[in-house]
Amino acid sequence: MPLIYLVPNEEAQLKNTRKWLLVGILVALVVAFFLSGANDAFTLESIKAQQAQFQLWWQESPWTVAGGFLLIYVVMAALSLPGAALLTLLAGALFGFWTGLVLVSFASTIGATLATILARTLLRDSLEKRFSQQLKRINAGVKREGAFYLFTLRLIPIFPFFVINLVMGLTRMRLRTFYWVSQLGMLPGTAVFVNAGRELGGLSSLSGILSPGLLVSFVLIGVFPWLARALVGLLKRRRLARQYDRPATFDRDIVVIGAGSAGLVASYIAAAVRARVTLVERGRMGGDCLNTGCVPSKALIRAAKSVKEIQQASRFGVEAGEPRVDFARVMGHVQTAIRDVEPHDSPERYRSLGVDVVEGEARLMSPWRVRIGDQELTTRHVIIASGARPRVPDLPGINDIAVLTSDNLWQLDALPRRLVVLGGGPIGCELGQSFARLGSTVSLVEMGSQLLPREDSDVAEWVLKGLGDDGVQVQLSTRALRVVAGGGSDGHLLEVEVVEDGEARMMSIEFDELLVAIGRQANVEGLGLEELGVGTRDNGTLDVDGALQSVLPNVWACGDVVGPFQLTHASAHQAWHATVNALFGEFKRFSVNYRALPAVTFSDPEVARVGLNETEALQQGVTYEVTRYELSELDRAIADGNAHGVIKVLTVPGKDRILGATIVGTGAGEMLAEFTLAMTRGIGLNKLLGTIHPYPTYSESVKATAGVWKNAHKPERLLGYLARYFAWRRGGN
The missing domain is CATH 3.30.390.30 (FAD/NAD-linked reductase, C-terminal dimerisation domain)
Incomplete structure (x- = not known):
């Protein structure tokens, strides 16, 4: 018999044909279910009308009847048809509690597993191609703690079970794990519904609605999600308690690590609701925003803008001549702005608000113990707000020179004659344009094909023109290769590779100062998080969920250490959620919504x-x-x-x-x-x-x-x- 070899395109085509055939079969089954009126048969009234006949069938052939019910339930669950809850009630009404519980437990789990297999077969490959990065992070979380997460979803029926089946089908969770976790997690809820069905099945008149057993069943259905949520929280705490010594009493409600914008807001909110909070900062209060970020950069931008205004005054009939820049006084203006804002973020102000402000290095010894120098505090919750720092690339020769970043730039006392800015994001564009206006010869090197890579290309073109008008030499599609200290005639060299029209060429840029603005990396080292199992994402930020909770249920994080938006107002927005969720999460938990989060690049x-x-x-x-x-x-x-x-x-x-x-x-x-x-x-x-x-x-x-x-x-x-x-x-x- 000859062998038939399929080229990759033919294999893909055959695979797609099989998928569409399967989809067609599934659609036909669903349509047939509704057109046949089968959904109308699954009602309590219709079942009670045939109850006597059903009981006779049940007595004559129990295995056939039970098998038929199990098969119907499996098919409905596998196809995600409506009525699983009603079938669970009917199982109690028709079979009684124990038989109904066994039937529904196995039927629902088998059906859920089949639904997951269908989702995996039809959707996973195509979605993984389209959303590879998002699913990669999800699969990493599933691999680490997927079983417990699925158990939580099954135990707390906030989302419909058919949604959970389909979503889990898109992950890389093993089917064996999915099966046993689902069966175990759905068992308590199944028992509550089957018992309610048993009570309903015993009704003979309307007066029976007030029977104690039925009332208890309905109460259990209503409060079950709350009880299950409390049970999940208890299980998490017990799992932690088995690993670490949980204190019987606590010194603090919250310890906040980091006094940047996120930490300040978190401690302010905690103190405002009369929680006992300690704020720990190893450096200067106010964090990057006050000391090295928002405040100084906007002060510098304003000084540089005044130069442009003077140069353009003649447009309005005002002759002012060429401005003279005293860079030392410009930096003095920057430092004055910092000092004027500083009291807003001072230890004295926050102590007056009821916050215990402590200077020092903080380290988690356990989820509930934080060591600060020689002092150790016990706390119910910890909020990590340790911020981020500029990322410096590992370029050959870069350690041979003093590199400028947004952290140390503000100590300059002389205007750089020739400045190279590495990075065309918001920081690179803002600072590069400002230094050009102040008189530096500025070259901006960006590896991508446009400035501000998160913005639309036409928007980036406006900024490119603005920088060009101010004399910034922008090099796009340019990759930095190495730094040659002292390689220039009277300075240093940056060797780069430029790609134009698909052709790569080498060039060198002379400079006196190199400003690196290629992004920031989260400050996660030295906090004791790794030893406690709190992991990081691929980009180095702390791994937290949508409510900003880490893998440890009492350890939360917000601000630049989490991302994805390293903005002061984003940090404050997250801080509110982290603090409220920490203090009141047992009652109501809020997920962070970034849909209406604004962002501004202060270029011109x-x-x-x-x-x-x-x-x-x-x-x-x-x-x-x-x-x-x-x-x-x-x-x-x-x-x-x-x-x-x-x-x-x-x-x-x-x-x-x-x-x-x-x-x-x-x-x-x-x-x-x-x-x-x-x-x-x-x-x-x-x-x-x-x-x-x-x-x-x-x-x-x-x-x-x-x-x-x-x-x-x-x-x-x-x-x-x-x-x-x-x-x-x-x-x-």
């Missing part, structure tokens, strides 16, 4: 965004329509000489619901607030259009953008009728 022009942009919408498969408004049309921008930039709003096709907004231009960060409020509160473009805005202001651009959307969606047919109506009123034809 500014780039401000909230929600999705076009790039992300395409990556996520979200359908959208885009409305554009050019700021060259805005009266205030024209009067100020800032008539450049654009507003892009993404909406649901045909509707005014906002999916995201991006603004490029002067004051973009301030204009963004209205779109952020609209997304947060579910306000559409129609209501923004109906809001009165003062004239002439930049905020009018928001209303104008809504007007562009409205004009594109005007009811043409109705307007046609109105035109005819007005013509009739004028007495025309």
Whole structure:
């Protein structure tokens, strides 16, 4: 018999054919179920009407009847058909408690496993190709603690079981593990429902509804999720207690490690609700935002902007001459800004709010014990807010020079004559442009094909032009290879590889100072987390769930140490969730929602965004329509000489619901607030259009953008009728 070899494309085609055939069979079975009226037969009334006949069948052939019920239940669960809960009740009504419990326990687990196999066969491969990174993280979590997580989902029926079956089918969990965990986890809930069905099956009149047994069954169904959740929490605590010595009493409700924006907000909230909280900081209060990030960088940007304003004053008929920059005084202005903001984040202020502020290195000795120097505190919860630090690449020769980062930049006392900025993200663009305006010769090296890689390409082009106008030499598609200390005529060299039109060429850039701005890495070392089993993700941030809880149920994390957005306001947003979940999670837990999280790049022009942009919408498969408004049309921008930039709003096709907004231009960060409020509160473009805005202001651009959307969606047919109506009123034809 000849062998038939299939080329890869033919194999894939055959595989797809089999999948579609299976889909067709499944759809046919589901359609047949509903068209046949079988769903109407699975009611308590119909079963009770045939109860006498059923009892006779049950007595004559118990194995056949039980097997038939088990088969029907398995098929319904495997196909995710509605009615599993009702079938569980019917099992109690028809078979009694113990027989019904055994039948449903095995039938539901077998059906769930088959549903998982179907999902795995039909969907997993294609979804893994499309969402490989997301599923990779999920599978890592499943591998580490998937059985306990599945057990929790089964025990607490918050999500429908058929959803859990389908989702778990997309993971790499072993089917054997899925089966036994599902059977064990569903058993308590199954027992409650079967017992309720047994009581219902015994009703002979309406007065029986008030029977104690039936009332207890209904109460158990209502409170079971709460009891199960408490049981899961108890199991987690006991599992921890077996590993570590849990204190009988605690010194603190919360110990917060790190006094940056996340740690400050977390300790403030805890103290505000009268919890006893200790805030530990090994460096300066205020963290990166106050000392090396937001505050100093914006002070520097403002000083650099004044140079540009003086240079452009002649546009308005004002002659000021060429500005002279005293860099030492510029840095003095930066330090003054830090000192003026510092009291807001000082130990004295937080102590006055009821926070116990301690200076020192903190280390977790157990989930409930934190050592700070010679002191050891017991605490019910720990919040890790240790922040992040600049990432420095492992380039050959880079250790031979003093590298600048956003941490140590502020100690400069002389303006660099030639500055190379490594990285074209927000920090690189902001600082590179500022130093160019102050007088440095700046070269910006970016490995990607555009600046600001998270933004749309047209948005990045605006920033590229802005940097170019200020003299920044931007090198895109350029990879740094090595640093040669002293390799230049009177400085250092950065050797790079530039890719243009598919061709790679080598070049060298001379510099006096190298500013590295390629991203930040989380501060997770030295805290004792690794020894306690608290892992990290692939990017080095702490691995927490949507509620910011780590694998240890009393250890939480927020801010830059977690990501994914290393922004001050994102850290504060997370800190609220981490603190509230830690203190009150037994009653209500909140997952962090980043849907309306704004972000601003303070370049010139500014780039401000909230929600999705076009790039992300395409990556996520979200359908959208885009409305554009050019700021060259805005009266205030024209009067100020800032008539450049654009507003892009993404909406649901045909509707005014906002999916995201991006603004490029002067004051973009301030204009963004209205779109952020609209997304947060579910306000559409129609209501923004109906809001009165003062004239002439930049905020009018928001209303104008809504007007562009409205004009594109005007009811043409109705307007046609109105035109005819007005013509009739004028007495025309």
